[in-house]
Amino acid sequence: MSGNKSTTSATQANxxxxxxxxxxxxxxxxxxxxxxxxxxxxxRTEELKAQRKLDAETPKESSWSKKKCPKCSNELHVRKKVCDCGHAFF
Structure with missing residues (x-):
C-alpha cells in the first residue's frame, strides 16, 4: 500500500x-x-399554485345533492318530490 493517494478535483476547469x-x-x-x-x-407553476390555493379557500357546493325547479328556479334536495311552489318532479 502506498502512502500517496490520488487526488482528483470534483470539477474540471473546462x-x-x-x-x-x-x-x-x-x-x-x-x-x-x-x-x-x-x-x-x-x-406558469406559480400561477397554478395560486389558483389551487384560491380554489381550496372557496367553499364548493355539491351539485349532485341539489336540483333546480323549472317553475320557480329554487334549488332543492334531489330526493324531494314536490317543490314549495307546487311543481311535482317525476
Missing part, C-alpha cells in the same frame, strides 16, 4: 456548471435540459 442546480452540465448551452424546463415553467 466544465460547464449549471446556473440552476450548480452541478456539472454536459450540454452545449451549459444548463441541464431539466433545469431549463423548470426555469421556463416557473411563472
Amino acid at each position: 466544465g460547464n456548471v449549471c446556473p440552476i442546480c450548480g452541478k456539472r452540465a454536459y450540454s452545449k448551452g451549459g444548463i441541464h435540459p431539466q433545469c431549463a424546463v423548470l426555469q421556463a415553467d416557473a411563472a
Whole structure:
C-alpha cells in the first residue's frame, strides 16, 4: 500500500456548471435540459399554485345533492318530490 493517494478535483476547469442546480452540465448551452424546463415553467407553476390555493379557500357546493325547479328556479334536495311552489318532479 502506498502512502500517496490520488487526488482528483470534483470539477474540471473546462466544465460547464449549471446556473440552476450548480452541478456539472454536459450540454452545449451549459444548463441541464431539466433545469431549463423548470426555469421556463416557473411563472406558469406559480400561477397554478395560486389558483389551487384560491380554489381550496372557496367553499364548493355539491351539485349532485341539489336540483333546480323549472317553475320557480329554487334549488332543492334531489330526493324531494314536490317543490314549495307546487311543481311535482317525476
